[in-house]
Amino acid sequence: MQFDPPLSQGILLRRYKRFLADVQLPDGSEITLHCPNTGSMRHCLFPGEPVWFSTSDNPKRKYAHTWELARNDQGQLIGINTGRANALAEEAILDGRIAALSGYQSLKREVKYGEENSRIDILLSQGSKPDCFIEIKSCTLLEQGPDFAPGTGCFPDAVSERGQKHLRELMAVRAAGKRAVLLFVVQHSGIEKVMPADHIDPRYGELLREAKSAGVELLAWAAELSPREVKLIKELPVEC
Missing domain, CATH: 2.40.50.580 (OB fold (Dihydrolipoamide Acetyltransferase, E2P))
Structure with a gap:
């Protein structure tokens, strides 16, 4: 971008x-x-x-x-602009940079789904292949201090009932036999890994671990940032 x-x-x-x-x-x-x-x-x-x-x-x-x-x-x-996260993810998927999300023919944005009146950020489809529902979160919180390893990024940066709802929706998608993916778009050059912010929103952390156990895929990709261009360039580990 x-x-x-x-x-x-x-x-x-x-x-x-x-x-x-x-x-x-x-x-x-x-x-x-x-x-x-x-x-x-x-x-x-x-x-x-x-x-x-x-x-x-x-x-x-x-x-x-x-x-x-x-x-x-x-x-x-x-x-700072969290609205860029979805466009960065779409660009990387269409360019084939995210191997885990490649091989689909159709990409749609903001599709209604779920029982809690949600819209999925990106929906990937291809014939008989299971649809892939992708929820995108922008991660910018770099935590430092004795309780955090260097380069630790956390999400969310405040209690997020909306984020909790999205995790429930993704678990329902996975239970229905479709792919469910939570993609953290990391817009901070100092973050080297992502983990739930249990110290800020412990319920979100509980649901994230539950979602992982239920088969929701957790991905994180780091953005290269400059005043001329922003783009996703590498995968980061997600620890929870």
Whole structure:
């Protein structure tokens, strides 16, 4: 996924009202960005560090600029725009980069399914081959300290009833004889493995382990991040 034109840079001042962030431009002026991230952004907010943003020419938008990347105080890049995760996954699947998800002829987005009124992020199909239901989660939480090995990424970054619902739906899909996949799109250059955030949402961790035991496939793929391009490049281990 290329940014055309490349992203512009500023310095983060603050995030507020959940969906807004103020940055300082190189000329000293300040602008407000749309922050496309509904999570807590735990360990993703570093005032005084560089951020990168895209700009829309849509005159109907109240905020023309969208926050895309951040840099932490260790120099690692973080993908802030969680809306990019599905497109990154779709691009990688269609390019054949994710071998575990190759061999399908049809790819559909946002298909209604399940008993809890859900929409699956990606549905892969091919003739008599079992349909493959893929739920995608953006992982940006790098935890550090004595309780975590270096490079440990955790999901979710806040209690997620929606995420719990999706795990239940995936288990039902698997019970019906179809493929069920949970794909973590890792948008943090410092994350080397993914695990459930039991310290934040213990119920999610319980359901994730239950889902794995039920045959739900757990995948994680790391994104290579830059102001010019973001793409999934390598698989990471999922530990639970």
